[in-house]
Amino acid sequence: MRILVVEDEPSMAQSLRAGLESEGFAVDVAGDGEEGLWYADEVDYDAIVLDLMLPKVSGFTVCTTLRERDDWTPILMLTAKDGHLDEAEGLDSGADDYLTKPFSFTVLLARLRALLRRRSNTRPVELSAGDLRLDAATHEVHRGEVSIELTSREFSVLETLLVRKGQAVSKQDIIEHVWDFDFDGGPNIVEVYVRSLRKKIDEPFGRQAIVTVRGAGYRLDEAGG
Numbered sequence: 001m002r003i004l005v006v007e008d009e010p011s012m013a014q015s016l017r018a019g020l021e022s023e024g025f026a027v028d029v030a031g032d033g034e035e036g037l038w039y040a041d042e043v044d045y046d047a048i049v050l051d052l053m054l055p056k057v058s059g060f061t062v063c064t065t066l067r068e069r070d071d072w073t074p075i076l077m078l079t080a081k082d083g084h085l086d087e088a089e090g091l092d093s094g095a096d097d098y099l100t101k102p103f104s105f106t107v108l109l110a111r112l113r114a115l116l117r118r119r120s121n122t123r124p125v126e127l128s129a130g131d132l133r134l135d136a137a138t139h140e141v142h143r144g145e146v147s148i149e150l151t152s153r154e155f156s157v158l159e160t161l162l163v164r165k166g167q168a169v170s171k172q173d174i175i176e177h178v179w180d181f182d183f184d185g186g187p188n189i190v191e192v193y194v195r196s197l198r199k200k201i202d203e204p205f206g207r208q209a210i211v212t213v214r215g216a217g218y219r220l221d222e223a224g225g
Contacts (some may be wrong), residue, residue: 006036024152033057052079067094073114
């Protein structure tokens with residue numbers, strides 16, 4: 001999943017980026033409200049982590065502007081302020097949740113995942129194809145009763161394929177969902193991760209769940225191989 005972090009404090013922004021990337025998210029960072037609006041226009045994000053006090057355009061204005069544009073991407077608003085009026089104003093401007101600094105990254109991650117689950121009632125926390133199961137909440141993958149260890153990037157690629165199981169997913173679609181805006185590598189990077197996934201979720205079990213669709217990308221078979 002792809003997350004936009006709009007935060008003007010460099011250390012906080014990089015800390016959030018590092019933490020979220022370690023959990024398998026693709027993360028873009030904007031340093032002010034104007035840049036945040038630009039990113040939101042250019043990329044389809046799964047969620048936005050938005051600081052309240054920003055240069056150029058405030059978090060309130062960013063949130064209100066996105067909602068006026070019918071952009072209903074889930075927004076988790078952050079602020080150093082502490083008060084019911086600030087919280088109320090943030091929620092009234094269109095934010096979905098609110099977290100006061102300083103905060104625990106574990107709590108931020110839990111709230112962010114809750115927002116992502118609520119965004120679509122058709123998207124369960126656990127994704128599956130046959131006996132292959134991926135739990136987005138615990139970051140666990142199983143083939144039957146066997147636990148499979150994946151890197152955060154492998155997990156994100158598999159999650160993207162599972163969300164659209166049975167459909168051909170292009171390399172570019174995978175890149176847009178798994179890598180951040182600054183990624184300047186070629187589409188062949190996807191082949192590397194698909195090959196790695198096959199060695200972990202298919203070959204040891206005599207399966208061929210991830211199918212190459214010539215000219216279109218990859219497809220995860222409904223039956224899991």
